[in-house]
Amino acid sequence: xxxxxxxxxxxxxxxxxxxxxxxxxxxxxxxxxxxxxxxxxxxxxxxxxxxxxxxxxxxxxxxxxxxxxxxxxxxxxxxxxxxxxxxxxxxxxxxxxxxxxxxxxxxxxxxxxxxxxxxxxxxxxxxxxxxxxxxxxxxxxxxxxxxxxxxxxxxxxxxxxxxxxxxxxxxxxxxxxxxxxxxxxxxxxxxxxxxxxxxxxxxxxxxxxxxxxxxxxxxxxxxxxxxxxxxxxxxxxxxxxxxxxxxxxxxxxxxxxxxxxxxxxxxxxxxxxxxxxxxxxxxxxxxxxxxxxxxxxxxxxxxxxxxxxxxxxxxxxxxxxxxxxxxxxxxxxxxxxxxxxxxxxxxxxxxxxxxxxxxxxxxxxxxxxxxxxxxxxxxxxxxxxxxxxxxxxxxxxxxxxxxxxxxxxxxxxxxxxxxxxxxxxxxxxxxxxxxxxxxxxxxxxxxxxxxxxxxxxxxxxxxxxxxxxxxxxxxxxxxxxxxxxxxxxxxxxxxxxxxxxxxxxxxxxxxxxxxxxxxxxxxxxxxxxxxxxxxxxxxxxxxxxxxxxxxxxxxxxxxxxxxxxxxxxxxxxxxxxxxxxxxxxxxxxxxxxxxxxxxxxxxxxxxxxxxxxxxxxxxxxxxxxxxxxxxxxxxxxxxxxxxxxxxxxxxxxxxxxxxxxxx
Amino acid sequence: xxxxxxxxxxxxxxxxxxxxxxxxxxxxxxxxxxxxxxxxxxxxxxxxxxxxxxxxxxxxxxxxxxxxxxxxxxxxxxxxxxxxxxxxxxxxxxxxxxxxxxxxxxxxxxxxxxxxxxxxxxxxxxxxxxxxxxxxxxxxxxxxxxxxxx
Amino acid sequence: xxxxxxxxxxxxxxxxxxxxxxxxxxxxxxxxxxxxxxxxxxxxxxxxxxxxxxxxxxxxxxxxxxxxxxxxxxxxxxxxxxxxxxxxxxxxxxxxxxxxxxxxxxxxxxxxxxxxxxxxxxxxxxxxxxxxxxxxxxxxxxxxxxxxxxxxxxxxxxxxxxxxxxxxxxxxxxxxxx
Numbered sequence: 001x002x003x004x005x006x007x008x009x010x011x012x013x014x015x016x017x018x019x020x021x022x023x024x025x026x027x028x029x030x031x032x033x034x035x036x037x038x039x040x041x042x043x044x045x046x047x048x049x050x051x052x053x054x055x056x057x058x059x060x061x062x063x064x065x066x067x068x069x070x071x072x073x074x075x076x077x078x079x080x081x082x083x084x085x086x087x088x089x090x091x092x093x094x095x096x097x098x099x100x101x102x103x104x105x106x107x108x109x110x111x112x113x114x115x116x117x118x119x120x121x122x123x124x125x126x127x128x129x130x131x132x133x134x135x136x137x138x139x140x141x142x143x144x145x146x147x148x149x150x151x152x153x154x155x156x157x158x159x160x161x162x163x164x165x166x167x168x169x170x171x172x173x174x175x176x177x178x179x180x181x182x183x184x185x186x187x188x189x190x191x192x193x194x195x196x197x198x199x200x201x202x203x204x205x206x207x208x209x210x211x212x213x214x215x216x217x218x219x220x221x222x223x224x225x226x227x228x229x230x231x232x233x234x235x236x237x238x239x240x241x242x243x244x245x246x247x248x249x250x251x252x253x254x255x256x257x258x259x260x261x262x263x264x265x266x267x268x269x270x271x272x273x274x275x276x277x278x279x280x281x282x283x284x285x286x287x288x289x290x291x292x293x294x295x296x297x298x299x300x301x302x303x304x305x306x307x308x309x310x311x312x313x314x315x316x317x318x319x320x321x322x323x324x325x326x327x328x329x330x331x332x333x334x335x336x337x338x339x340x341x342x343x344x345x346x347x348x349x350x351x352x353x354x355x356x357x358x359x360x361x362x363x364x365x366x367x368x369x370x371x372x373x374x375x376x377x378x379x380x381x382x383x384x385x386x387x388x389x390x391x392x393x394x395x396x397x398x399x400x401x402x403x404x405x406x407x408x409x410x411x412x413x414x415x416x417x418x419x420x421x422x423x424x425x426x427x428x429x430x431x432x433x434x435x436x437x438x439x440x441x442x443x444x445x446x447x448x449x450x451x452x453x454x455x456x457x458x459x460x461x462x463x464x465x466x467x468x469x470x471x472x473x474x475x476x477x478x479x480x481x482x483x484x485x486x487x488x489x490x491x492x493x494x495x496x497x498x499x500x501x502x503x504x505x506x507x508x509x510x511x512x513x514x515x516x517x518x519x520x521x522x523x524x525x526x527x528x529x530x531x532x533x534x535x536x537x538x539x540x541x542x543x544x545x546x547x548x549x550x551x552x553x554x555x556x557x558x559x560x561x562x563x564x565x566x567x568x569x570x571x572x573x574x575x576x577x578x579x580x581x582x583x584x585x586x587x588x589x590x591x592x593x594x595x596x597x598x599x600x601x602x603x604x605x606x607x608x609x610x611x612x613x614x615x616x617x618x619x620x621x622x623x624x625x626x627x628x629x630x631x632x633x634x635x636x637x638x639x640x641x642x643x644x645x646x647x648x649x650x651x652x653x654x655x656x657x658x659x660x661x662x663x
Numbered sequence: 664x665x666x667x668x669x670x671x672x673x674x675x676x677x678x679x680x681x682x683x684x685x686x687x688x689x690x691x692x693x694x695x696x697x698x699x700x701x702x703x704x705x706x707x708x709x710x711x712x713x714x715x716x717x718x719x720x721x722x723x724x725x726x727x728x729x730x731x732x733x734x735x736x737x738x739x740x741x742x743x744x745x746x747x748x749x750x751x752x753x754x755x756x757x758x759x760x761x762x763x764x765x766x767x768x769x770x771x772x773x774x775x776x777x778x779x780x781x782x783x784x785x786x787x788x789x790x791x792x793x794x795x796x797x798x799x800x801x802x803x804x805x806x807x808x809x810x811x812x813x
Numbered sequence: 814x815x816x817x818x819x820x821x822x823x824x825x826x827x828x829x830x831x832x833x834x835x836x837x838x839x840x841x842x843x844x845x846x847x848x849x850x851x852x853x854x855x856x857x858x859x860x861x862x863x864x865x866x867x868x869x870x871x872x873x874x875x876x877x878x879x880x881x882x883x884x885x886x887x888x889x890x891x892x893x894x895x896x897x898x899x900x901x902x903x904x905x906x907x908x909x910x911x912x913x914x915x916x917x918x919x920x921x922x923x924x925x926x927x928x929x930x931x932x933x934x935x936x937x938x939x940x941x942x943x944x945x946x947x948x949x950x951x952x953x954x955x956x957x958x959x960x961x962x963x964x965x966x967x968x969x970x971x972x973x974x975x976x977x978x979x980x981x982x983x984x985x986x987x988x989x990x991x
Contacts (some may be wrong), residue, residue, distance in 0.1 A: 313836055320829050390756050393756070
């Protein structure tokens with residue numbers, strides 16, 4: 001009964017989404033206020049019914065209803081309840097439902113927080129989002145119904161969730177990631193609405209910006225979490241593999257970075273208009289492309305869901321309609337909204353243009369690398385592989401290229417600036433950091449490492465520049481205003497994000513260069529040394545878990561004669577599926593991780609053991625956290641909050657007057 | 664030039680020697696093993712290198728890699744050996760040939776083209792003065808801005 | 814300029830076509846690297862008799878070389894079809910890959926022996942030279958002794974009809990025998 005109710009709920013949501021996609025949009029062209037006013041209601045309606053469907057699917061999982069196909073395929077009665085919950089989205093059908101749920105959540109948020117927007121605009125935005133929901137709901141209902149039943153041969157128990165997914169990471173990573181992925185549909189919808197109306201002015205950018213920043217922030221957090229999860233879950237100590245599925249999430253992020261910066265320019269200066277619109281379209285298109293790549297079986301990946309070319313075709317057609325349609329609209333409408341170039345070759349706008357360029361190139365490079373094997377295969381030119389060696393070789397220099405601009409950017413002036421002024425401002429920090437870079441690189445590891453020194457130089461320069469900027473603003477702000485008020489949320493967010501980026505770069509380089517690893521055979525009472533640390537295998541034991549049996553090895557780790565940690569890596573055998581999993585033991589700290597993983601047993605009393613020393617690896621994820629939270633904080637800026645409380649009429653009046661003055 | 668980069672690379676070696684399950688006759692071989700085992704793709708797996716994979720073929724290839732390194736083969740010879748038997752598929756760093764030329768050159772090409780387009784776009788700027796507002800207009804602007812920020 | 818505006822759309826159209834084409838390609842299928850090359854030379858023992866053989870022993874041709882092992886479940890699944898093919902007169906040579914001789918002989922005694930000859934590759938060296946990455950695999954040798962095709966996975970009637978008929982036109986249909 002419950003699955004059927006869920007199915008019906010989904011169908012109702014689909015119908016409502018159809019209405020949402022058609023009626024307000026039509027109304028916006030006919031100036032039909034009643035039709036346009038339906039948009040928020042319909043959006044909330046879609047959300048409610050999708051939420052009901054999702055809740056009912058969750059109930060099916062939590063109550064071990066193995067007559068539902070996805071529950072039988074992905075759950076088990078022995079599975080801990082929290083993982084039964086996350087198993088809802090640990091499969092293709094359920095994760096699609098999560099996708100739509102989050103999309104409807106964003107729709108509702110946009111509907112509720114946009115009273116200041118003109119009715120025409122908001123109805124078009126919600127309609128576009130509704131159309132996207134139609135596509136995904138159709139996909140779900142027609143090809144990937146989560147409520148499909150096994151009524152004839154109901155299994156007694158399920159296949160169990162893949163042990164790799166039985167982890168807190170699964171609980172947070174997909175929802176966060178989808179918040180970002182799906183959230184990029186909001187700036188996309190705004191871009192389409194703007195193209196439809198032919199008005200691409202600074203106000204459009206101002207409305208889009210908080211939504212874009214929040215979506216991009218969530219995407220940053222989601223990607224960072226995925227990296228951290230892979231690190232402690234997979235047992236190799238790796239944190240990024242340039243796997244097609246990872247790239248599928250990284251490309252929207254790269255394009256989103258360009259978009260976030262481009263929107264800032266369009267909002268403040270009214271230029272870059274067609275660029276920004278195009279970026280908004282591309283960012284979401286890459287999200288959709290990612291959905292396609294992950295679920296169609298076109299590329300090989302450890303992460304891929306069940307690969308199904310038939311489903312792939314559906315997504316491809318949907319992709320063609322959405323992206324093709326929006327790019328066609330762009331081609332037809334863009335010239336009417338292109339902006340004049342009224343800034344100099346040396347200006348903040350120009351610097352941000354360079355930023356746009358580099359991130360766009362980075363996105364294309366990652367896309368090319370990811371699709372290259374497919375291209376070669378499609379033209380029967382052979383089977384190729386493109387992996388980390390290639391991506392690292394081309395991507396790292398691009399990021400190194402953009403970093404110096406991150407220091408100059410925030411201190412640069414709009415419209416017209418001079419390189420002499422930049423040099424004057426930044427020469428001292430540059431000199432200081434160069435010396436520090438050499439010293440720190442030497443001091444940190446006992447030997448000079450060129451790449452680490454470069455990373456310290458670039459990252460340190462960014463941080464010094466940021467610190468200087470903060471100091472400036474604090475001490476030279478408007479007189480009479482309290483100090484903290486001189487730093488707007490926008491500025492704080494940007495600062496955090498840039499510092500976070502510097503931390504990520506530094507962490508990545510240091511951990512790549514100075515990781516140490518030992519693979520060896522260890523028996524009880526044996527001791528191994530890794531750098532300054534001693535690992536003593538104290539004993540072997542067995543321990544049962546809720547749905548597995550584990551072989552454990554207890555290690556005592558000491559440094560300078562003092563025991564600092566007890567690490568217990570495990571080798572788990574899951575009872576339902578028989579799968580064997582390595583559970584690494586990690587002693588984490590800000591400056592280094594100690595990582596122990598078990599390989600295969602050697603005889604009755606010894607194991608193959610991998611010991612790793614990973615310096616500054618946490619900086620990667622802390623940096624990612626800073627980036628994500630920085631982005632989220634910018635949305636709290638005063639000017640956006642002020643927008644919330646105003647009514648549409650006032651905005652229209654004010655905008656009209658302001659626009660009338662600016663020529 | 665190669666020697667310069669080799670020197671640069673050698674400068675970046677970590678201080679402490681790392682020992683593997685395999686006993687290598689020199690630390691340099693161990694490092695090459697580490698690097699090559701991450702460059703070679705496991706032919707059977709879902710996108711894993713032979714260092715990370717548990718598959719039997721990955722284990723076999725690791726042994727072959729070790730033996731070849733100890734036998735004194737160069738990196739190019741080892742890669743050629745693997746490619747002869749498993750195809751270009753087994754290399755994660757595509758070799759530079761006619762097919763992959765575009766792949767390797769694309770970043771540079773894109774940057775160059777992008778930069779040219781950018782500079783050309785920026786050069787066609789209008790050298791215009793910002794609009795001059797009358798005193799009355801300035802007062803109106805100030806009033807409006809205050810109202811907006813309230 | 815009008816053309817410039819349509820550039821993103823044009824590029825996307827090409828991308829969509831590529832992805833559409835990609836839907837009908839199997840990304841995991843790996844053709845033999847040695848395609849078109851002679852069967853690698855080797856000197857290995859055989860299962861049933863004493864002594865060692867080389868590539869010249871793989872005669873008559875065209876023939877199939879089937880890589881198998883007793884630890885390989887799929888090999889057991891395809892075994893009956895190999896017997897059928899042998900009955901139809903297809904020369905099949907076995908490559909016993911990283912296996913135990915006694916177990917292999919027992920297996921063949923129990924399940925039947927479709928192989929004219931069984932090369933014992935205990936260490937996997939010939940497999941490595943061929944580019945074997947997992948049993949079962951079946952190679953096709955043409956008259957000259959060159960490798961002209963490789964099938965990875967279970968060999969059955971459907972696969973044979975689809976890919977192998979070029980070299981064994983008369984043995985394709987059921988009931989055919991030589």
